[in-house]
Amino acid sequence: MIVNPQETSTPLAYLDRILEHWHKDEDAEALVQGEQRLSRAEARRRLFRLGHALRKQGLEPGDGVGLFLANRVDSVLVQLAVHLIGCRVVFLPPEPGPGELAALVEQSAARVVVTDPLFAERAADAAARSVHAPVLLSLGPCGQECQDLLALEAECPEERPQGVRALEADEPVTVLYTGGTLGRPKLAAHSRRLYDALVDVMAPAGPAEDAPHNSHQSPFPVMDPETDRVLVSTLLTHGSGHLTSIQALLAGAALVVLPEFEAGAALEVLRAERITTTMFVPPMLYALLDHPECTVGALPELRRIVVAGAASSPSRLQQTVEVFGPVISQGYGQSEALGITAFAAEDLASKGAERPELWRSCGLPIFDTQIEIRSEDGTATLPARQVGEVCVQGETVMLGYYEDPQRTAEALQDGWLRTGDLGYVDAEGYLYLVDRAKDIIVTGSTSDNVYSRVLEDFLLTLPGVRNAAALGVPDEEYGEAVQIFLATAEGVDVDPDEIGSAVTAELGELYRPRKTVLLSQLPTTKVGKVDKKALRAAWVNGA
Template sequence: MNLGTYLTRSARYWPDATALVCGTRSWTYAELDRATDRLAATLIARGLRPGDAVASLAWNRGELVEIEFALYKAGLVRAPINARLGRGEIEHILGYAPVRVLVFDAAHREDALAAIEAAGTGCLAVQLDEDDAPLAPGVIGYRGLLAQGTPEAAPVEVDEDDACVLNFTSGSTGALKAAVQTFGNRLANMRKLLMSDESRPRPGTRYLACGPITHATGMTLLANMFAGATTHVLPTWSAEAFVDTVEKERITATFLVPAMVNMVLGHPDAARRDLFSLASVRVGGAPISPQRLKDAVEFFGPVVAQGYGLGETTSVVAGLSSEEIAHAVAHDAELLQSCGRATYDTEIRIVDKAGRSLPPREVGELIVRGPDCVRAYWQEPELSAQTFRDGWVHTGDLAWMREDGYLFLVDRKKDMIISGGFNIYCTEVEAALYEHPGVQEVCVVGVPDETWGEAVKAVIVPRPGHELRADDIIAFCAQRLDRLKKPRSVDLVAELPHNRNGKLDRKAVREPFWAGADRRVN
């Protein structure tokens, strides 16, 4: 098998159609196919073989899509490095993974070269935007590398169980680790997207990639290229750039994490912009509160869907369609708390500590399996044995399932607050707080408490034009939550930290409160 052949086929079907747009540059299907052929041929000529990895370290740009499809064609492993990682983490990846080539932009040149030297692996250094900064000794320019390739490259056959992508976690629980997504996993993800009426791209689809295309935002790239859609890559995220691009390019589909939804809803001019071309707004990457989901439907219209997945599952494993969300808004308030039902060929179970399936509405650990689910972490046998058992991915997420199969996430195991022996779920408290009209964004964490072990704290970003008082917020929650769950304290801040993928960074919010504590509850 070779996933790159789907781009080649689409270039035959729609050679002059626009495949990719980033900034002022665009690629037709024929142009993208030729460029990826050349790059694949060059890498093979330099001695790279299946099992070798090419890493990328850059902000969003079209060349990252060229690299992805060239690696498919050459049967090589892709090791995307989050552009917000520090130098030490980059060095760790270069020494940890079988990286033979590191491609980087000028903004990351110093970190990239320092990490290459420190790792001592001797990987080839390639700079993307060579016009923006002079090439250092030993560095090859990307255009020059591309020119070395032949116009045509025969696709390299690979096995579906061969490593395709090393998907590095954000490292919130320790050192970076990589879920090994195989070519078969990626193919299963493509099929899943194509099988859904809601997510299926087609000629005429104009998809806007808002976040890092090397991660969740780019998971639809293969399906887009298969189907003849156009992918627009946003170089830098902002709510202003989002509404400008949707309006100008008549974007029909996009993917947003909840933090992005908050920013768009809070944009002072967004309501006056023409965003009616949007036919699909998928939300994922982190839980979204029922209130924010209703706000999103009111703003975008009945086109909002949401899904749940993680790096260890390659793609979405549960989804709530726009039709289901619209029904929930009108008739089923509880369903707004759900992330949906199992998608396509995914299987989902809720189990206790012994691995036994739990009855409806009992909270346990969510485990999943399917052809898109990862089987191992790279060179981490002990961690792999904990997470991947008997064909199931143990997600570490606490959840319950309704009688009709709808899945309700409760919290991460590590984020659950234990106060006086009672379990308190941060997401439940946050859902109540999002009902307050003055709350723009909120993060709930457990903080040290001499009596109860932990106490609930809410850290809130107020909406512009709203003045909030801690006592009022606590009283507001007391009307909606059990007294044990309401916040004991409230901090008002100008902004909350987000991790490298745009998700709310709960660990960064929590850590300062525990800095001098003698012990931790969890």
């Protein structure tokens, strides 16, 4: 017998909402990856079987389960299954080195680690270094000493696991890696409040008078479960991919998983799968726009592209509208606050035409989020249009850094998160980011601030420049000097002297780069952001 979602209660209400969809129109597609196409009924049965298979490992509610997974349909189901049995998801992204990955597994106290066969060797090494000695499972057979979770799943019942205790409001249910120092990673821990907020944000819109915060918005439009199809192309083990997948499933939309981003492959999937909504980080969007097959009318089904994860170029956002129409939606968040502001596509396109400065805005706060711009010491709230640190409060803000009270106290003060981002708000409450605090370049005879975001936005307006990054490098005279790295279009000659003159004419002498490096492309992280650490390391090594 299959238990109806109304007959029981899960520890996390968002799962009930997803299962409500998966109990209706059971033959409709729920999860897709290439030739693998799961109906809602098949997805539901597999979710329940995976929950039982994980329970057989001796997991108790609240235990941590590390997910070291590639982008695939099975990865989506395993994450849901961990929450279904009341356990804590610990996302293990692929970028950390062996020592950092082992420290992440150890600090998170993961009792089980589920790995993709692609990562099995690294997962086994990390598990072996942990004093907790986690059980190692794989999504399919692999050469390491670990059990095949999919084989275990096949032997399990298709009924929903029962007897799962409810989770407390301040209990961590999802933990995301967000950097740190070697051997001491930072793990942003979120509670069920995040998922409750997502359920509310993704609820169908009611009458305007019923909305308590009608100026607050979501980057995703209200979706139609019958027609909407969402592509997740960023990593499922990062906040962006996780949020995209959860929001799609909450809406009842079909979720299509892109295993790895490449502009041509992404275009083909967008077209073939009739994708209506997707999310990209800026370098992905730029690569898509630069592909020769990305032309006006190429993707007639596309209604929404959410761009987030890093600063976006206003000129590239406008180019997106020229190619695809008013589909671009800007969002802002971080691992510590999964969703802070959003700018709906229709508003961005229409208001941006009247007020061009809005193309640089991240939009208005989502849901119940509150934003304050504070002074460097965090004691004073600054007025509109004055630059300071962005501080936020709301349901999407983390509980704290997992098992790290010292860094939690530094980041969370009186219930407000210090984001480390610098920005300002205008008179209407729109947020504008100018830099990460750590990315400010302090230079010149008066040690003034050069905001790398401002410089990069301008560089992307220049002919032949496809992507740009600005760094501060050591300088004997000024402490730091501005150095820029440009990805240039093939067959286009870009003159560094002309670049420097254009920067000076537009932004002033302080922003003039002391050195310009031309590259065919900029290095990116696993999540698709420009990798400034790699650029800095290459500069130090003289590469």
